[in-house]
Amino acid sequence: MIKAFRLIAILEGISYLLLFGVGMPLKYMADIKAPNIYIGNAHGVLFIAYAILAFFVCRHLKWGIKRYAILFIASLLPFGTFYIEEKYFSPKALKA
Template sequence: MTQPNLPLLKWAALFEGSSLLALIFIAMPLKYMAAISTVVKIIGPIHGFLFLSFVAIILFYLLTRKLPATTTLIGLVSAFIPFGSFVFKAKYLQ
C-alpha cells in the first residue's frame, strides 16, 4: 500500500521508535544494573514528547486529508505497540 510522500511522518516514526529503543536498551539497563537513573529521567521525557509528536502528526495528516482514515487508524494503533512505528513506517509509508 503506497501513500503520498509524507517525510515529516516518516521521520516522526523513525525518531519515536528509536527513542523507545534507547529507553529500553540503554536507559533501563543503566537504571537497574548500574543504579544510574538519570538517563531514564532524560530519555523518558524525550520519548514521551516524540510519541505525542508522532500521534499529533498522524492526526494532522488526517485532518489535512493527506492520510486516509484506515491508515491513520493503523498508525495510531501502531503507536501503542512497542516498535510498531517501525512497522508502520516500513509497510505504510514507503
C-alpha cells in the same frame, strides 16, 4: 507533512528502543537514573508529536479513524513505527 511524519516515526521508534533497551536496564539494574530522564523526556515529546502528526496525516490523506488507530497502536509496540513507516509511507508504498 509526510516527510516530517516519516522522520518523527523513525525517531520515535529509536527513542522507544533506547528507553526500554538502554534507559530502563540502567535504571533498574545499575541504579543509574540520569539517562532514563533524558531519554524518557525525548521519547515523550516524540510520542506526542507522532500522535499529532498521525492525526493530521490521516486527515491530509483522507484516511479514516481505523487507519489512525493502526498508526497510534503501532506507536505502542516495539518496532511498530518502523513497520508503519515502511508499509504506509515509504516512497514505494505512497506510489501504490
